Amino acid sequence: MVAYKTKMVERISLPAREQREQNLESAGYNAFNLDADDVFVDLLTDSGTGAMSDAQWAALVRGDEAYAGSRSFDELESAVGDVMGFDHVVPAHQGRGAENVLYGALLEEGDVVPNNTHFDTTRAHVANQGADPVDCPVPSAHDPDVTAPFKGNFSLERGRELVDEVGADSVPVVVQTITNNSAAGQPVSVENTRRVRAFADEIDARFVIDACRFAENAYFVKQREEEFAAASIAEIAHEQLGYADAVVMSGKKDGLVNAGGFVATDDARLYERSRQRAILYEGFPTYGGMAGRDVAALAVGLREAVDSEYLADRIEQIEEFGSLLEAAGVPIYRPVGGHAVYLDAGAALSHLPDEAFPGQALVCELYREGGVRGVELGSFAFPDTDRPELVRLAVPRRTYHREHFEHVADTVEAVLEKGESVPGLELATEPEMPEIRHFTAELEPLS
Template sequence: MKSIESIRLTSAQERGVALSAAGYNVGMLPADLVYIDLYTDSGTSAMSDRQWAAMMLGDESYAGSRSFYRFEAAVRDYYGYEHVIPAHQGRAAENMLSRCLIRPGHHVPGNMYFTTTRQHQELNGGIFHDIIIDEAHDPDADLPFKGNVDLAKLERLIGKVGAEQIPYVSLAATVNMAGGQPISMANLAEVRELTRRRGIPVMLDAARAVENAWFIKQREPGWNGRSVADILQAMCALTDGATMSAKKDSFANIGGWLAVRDPALAEQARNLVVVYEGLHTYGGMAGRDLEATAQGIEESVQEDSIRTRVQQVAYLAGRIAAAGVPIVRPVGGHAVFLNATAFLPGIPHEQFPAQTLTCALYLDAGIRSTERGAVSAGRDPVTGENRYPPLELVRLTIPRRTYTQSHMDVVAESIIRLYGQREKLRSGVAFAYEPETLRFFQSRFRPLSGEPLFG
């Protein structure tokens, strides 16, 4: 380590006051009051010495920066797409793609939703359809590729609405909301063949595609002898384009891109990026961040790098699973997901057990995690009713190259301790304030007991 960052362990009293002031939403806490921050791995990873050095070479020219051309070459070399449009982060790329392709009444199938992806699809008039295999909704189903598409579901949807009403198939690799589950190369090829026959594009959420490539190398027959870089290229070759948050696999603190093969779609996206992000050669990113992302792309496919990353996640999962704590299996590459329904069986889904558990974890040890359940799922846009997905999870997202094994031990001990005291949590939380979109970020809650949680 060439640099360190100080963190402070707060007292239980401080955490209680802070959580109450934040409306029992850990996302509203000041970072200074968080001891170990597992809220997200997006933009929170530690950059390498070569990334910091690359930032010093950043060309901040408004148009045609040399940093853009290095960035563009890195995306082309490692992901294989010809046309590259930079954006300030992944959801900006999702916005451009949705505005370009989705019209009111369109149907967008995908291997489970992700919050921002579905939000952009719905805001542009699309209707999302979950076509992931049924086992992905079972936290205990221990299958190697729970991110796979159910081809029969996809074919039924095409038959029902018509291929012309499906602007693209939206594929995540890995599937965040299912617990970081990968899609297999064989399944991706089957999806590609079906959509090619029906004239439907396939668009990839590539934020953690390097992790997906690693799991293919480890779990899928015939790929063990191939490099992660080769597997990543093969995955992308089966798709027509991708959105990317460079804040994940590429170790960047900010940045992303939309990349496509169709030159007409690329030109449409460039026109949008000029309106919403910046010129098509910087797209809301500083030249120094374009340089850091380009370097991060090169480092992301290094075998030792991805192996270490996945093994750290597996270490935390192994410790808490050995104590009987219910988690999603198999363990993904970026996070450990606690099964909040099994962890807190006495709290009904309308009292948001996953949200409640994120609060309890912060109160116990100052650890910030993320709710991935009914709060994240939002409301049905037609009925206005809460969606209650089968998976009610708490995500412990591990930033890359940031925390040591000792930090993971602190997290494991807190979770094990909470699990042993779970009977103390008999009631959950209710909304005190609820925004219209992506409510999990800024909602505020109140304990239904009328007293502080674990009070």
């Protein structure tokens, strides 16, 4: 059942095919370089692209723009305490700003950081501190065809192997990302979080949860983890996040806003170190690079994110989208996650080897065929990692409807009908930092 109604609309249009061809070439065959006005259905990311509620828009009007001691910050601090259970909050302009603040306070040259799976900016921020990001996914995470309830879990076996390899002193931080974006948005069980907490204690490391999609994860826990079948979403979120020493949060996901993020912790010393670093890189500790109005909207959004009706509508929409794609014969990653459907580009374009970037080739063909923008999360986005060739179709919150998803399914079906005529790609230019090359690199079709 849809839990909201539309109060505002935006006109969109599909450019002519010839124009889409030109746009793709001008963008260097990189969807990040396309103008949003030239995209018909934009599934590049769910980060900051959703629709806010009337209560959030009202909060924008009431936002307090004071440089220091803002009332809006008090509202955010209260919301984080009530929803997530942490006393101390350090706001940032968005999630990667919060990552810079936290990992800059925790890491130094030569450290090793295990994570169930690092996403792009997390991997880049760890590397930027001179540390080594290491993925510790469970074996099923990289198999699109395995059905399991918590394929996003952290592999304790791999984590302990890593500690044996490098020594506990080299691992000051253990990270768990919920849901696991790089593993097709798969959820993480509370039991796994408990075990990772114990693992961090064993090696005297801090335990950090990347909580960008904590509410969506809690919904899956309620559905799939028997212990929590009778618990509320808010209770589950509070329980799971409570095992962490700190959380890093992009408010642009389960904060339901277009800008903002934060670090939250109960550790007074870590809070003070993070707060001082935030002053240097983000802004004063009561606004952190956000306008006061955005801080106020985030405070409202955090509370809305744990509403069971909103989450049921959100997750059911993603599942319906996945079913439409499967009905069109499109190979997808199963089970479907909470914020996106991931296409199995390796299976869809099996004639292309990994070095021809089949995922990026599929991204380009989706735009060429139907003006649909997705993002590659395979060998182009994550070079030198052992990850499947996936294309993420991330769904903005409270934004698109079934007709949009039907168009996307028709588009993918039409692309797959082209078969081996879909060309691979090669790099033409790329930046120096490989962890973020997919944002700005340009490619060209293989002849």
